[in-house]
Amino acid sequence: MATLVSFKPHMLMVLSQIGYTVMYIITEASFNHGMDPSVYVTYRHIVATLVMLPFAYFMERKTRPKLTKAIFVEIFVLSLLGVSLTLNMYFTSLKYTSPTLLACMVNTIASLTFVLAIILRLEVVNIRSPRGIAKILGTGVSLAGVMTMTLYKGGSLRKIGDALIHINGSTSVVHENWLKGSLLVVASCITWSIWYIMQAYTLKRYPAQLSLTTWMNAVGAAQSAVYTAVVQHERSAWTIGFNIDIWSTLYGGVVISGVVTYVQLWCMEAKGPVFVTLFNPLSTLLVALLSYFVLGENLYIGSIIGGGVVVIGLYLLLWGKQHDESQRKETEDSKAPIFSQEENNFKGEA
Numbered sequence: 001m002a003t004l005v006s007f008k009p010h011m012l013m014v015l016s017q018i019g020y021t022v023m024y025i026i027t028e029a030s031f032n033h034g035m036d037p038s039v040y041v042t043y044r045h046i047v048a049t050l051v052m053l054p055f056a057y058f059m060e061r062k063t064r065p066k067l068t069k070a071i072f073v074e075i076f077v078l079s080l081l082g083v084s085l086t087l088n089m090y091f092t093s094l095k096y097t098s099p100t101l102l103a104c105m106v107n108t109i110a111s112l113t114f115v116l117a118i119i120l121r122l123e124v125v126n127i128r129s130p131r132g133i134a135k136i137l138g139t140g141v142s143l144a145g146v147m148t149m150t151l152y153k154g155g156s157l158r159k160i161g162d163a164l165i166h167i168n169g170s171t172s173v174v175h176e177n178w179l180k181g182s183l184l185v186v187a188s189c190i191t192w193s194i195w196y197i198m199q200a201y202t203l204k205r206y207p208a209q210l211s212l213t214t215w216m217n218a219v220g221a222a223q224s225a226v227y228t229a230v231v232q233h234e235r236s237a238w239t240i241g242f243n244i245d246i247w248s249t250l251y252g253g254v255v256i257s258g259v260v261t262y263v264q265l266w267c268m269e270a271k272g273p274v275f276v277t278l279f280n281p282l283s284t285l286l287v288a289l290l291s292y293f294v295l296g297e298n299l300y301i302g303s304i305i306g307g308g309v310v311v312i313g314l315y316l317l318l319w320g321k322q323h324d325e326s327q328r329k330e331t332e333d334s335k336a337p338i339f340s341q342e343e344n345n346f347k348g349e350a
Contacts, residue, residue, distance in 0.1 A: 009267040010318070013279040016260045021286040023248075023256050030248035036237040037091030038228040040249060043240070045083055045221035047253025049214060052262070056210035064208040067215075074202050075215045082195035083220025083257075088227055089188040096181025105185045107146040107284055110277040112193035114139050117274050122200055131320040138317030145309030146281050154301030157292070196273040199265065209265040217257050271321070278317055281310040 031037060056064075065071075090106075114135075117123035126132035199212075206212055232238075240246050268276050285307040292299035 009271050009275065012263050013267055013276065014282065016263050017279050017282040017286060019255050019260050020283040021290055023252055024283070024287050025290065026244065026248045026251055030244050031091075033244050035240065035245045035248070036228075036232055038088055038224065038232055039237050039240075040245075040252070041084070041087045041091065042221055042224040042228050043249045044252040045217045045224065045257050047250060048217040048257035048261070049221060051254050052210060052214040052217065052258050056208070056214040060208045060211050064211050065206055067206075071202070071206050072215075074198070074205075075212070076219055078195060078198055078202060079216045079220035079223055081191045081198065083216060084223035084227060086188045086191045086195065088224060089184045089191070093181040093184035093188065096184070105189050106192075107281050108143060109189050109192050109196070110274070110280050111139050111143050112189060113196050113277040114274050116193055116197050117272070120197060122197065122272060123274050134316045134320035138313045138315070138320060141313030141316060142278070142281055142310050143313070145306045145311075145313055146284060148302055148306030148309060152300075152302035152306070154305075156301070157299045157304075193277075196268070196277055199268055200273045203265065203269050207269065209262050209269070212265060213258065213262045216261070275321060278314060281314065285310060 027040070030040065114123065118125055123135075125135055127136070202212065203209070240249065264276050285303070288299060288303040288307065
């Protein structure tokens with residue numbers, strides 16, 4: 001049981017990446033069906049707000065800190081960085097670039113967050129210790145694996161059968177302005193990394209994960225609605241039918257923006273922002289496997305090699321951070337008996 005408890009954040013993050021994997025598939029199907037990305041972002045976070053609000057209100061009503069103006073400003077910026085601005089830039093960049101570039105760039109968020117965490121002293125790296133070297137090597141190896149998966153194809157494996165699920169619709173992308181799309185992708189990755197770092201600070205002043213999740217979704221939905229109203233002038237775009245559009249919206253709202261965001265906040269408070277972003281490359285590997293076995297798409301040698309490299313890098317980084325956790329616990333344990341003994345002596349003298 002102690003082992004299961006210690007690995008609880010790891011298991012939760014793996015499950016989160018599985019959730020992201022399913023989201024990528026059904027969201028692609030929804031966009032191919034004709035749903036506007038900015039409308040999807042808005043509706044998705046409205047759904048998340050409605051779902052998470054009762055849990056946040058009743059389960060944290062006695063422990064939730066007071067919402068001050070300063071904290072609300074932080075939540076407004078968090079919603080901008082993690083919801084409205086970032087996601088709309090991300091989906092808009094699809095019009096100008098290719099999914100390969102997006103997959104490559106998004107998986108650099110872990111490395112960017114790691115660098116920012118070191119600069120802001122949220123992460124300690126001792127280059128003279130094995131665990132510090134493991135962190136640096138793990139980050140570099142994971143990034144190399146992601147680059148291999150997205151930029152190198154190689155030969156493809158023979159298909160094992162017909163596709164179990166067929167995604168209909170046009171998958172062609174009009175590359176209107178590659179430079180513009182590339183800049184949007186880079187900007188979204190930077191804001192995403194800042195979002196992860198900023199959450200760590202906000203959680204110290206507002207340690208209510210359910211309430212923070214609800215607030216970010218509500219404010220983010222409002223911000224995205226304003227943006228969508230400006231850029232999308234067709235009223236028909238706001239109408240979605242009982243088809244893949246509504247299912248992708250419900251799944252994205254309930255599972256991703258609701259449950260997964262809450263899980264990430266919980267893991268971030270327990271392990272830090274770098275730990276949360278370490279698992280991002282797993283979704284790229286899982287998407288490749290799901291596309292091969294379920295959608296009948298090609299699986300290339302580059303994806304297999306890159307996936308193995310990602311796992312090695314992830315293991316190195318987790319090994320380094322696990323030793324940090326062990327050292328921190330040993331330090332706390334070594335201080336506890338001294339304090340306890342001094343307290344007993346004080347009581348005895350009294």
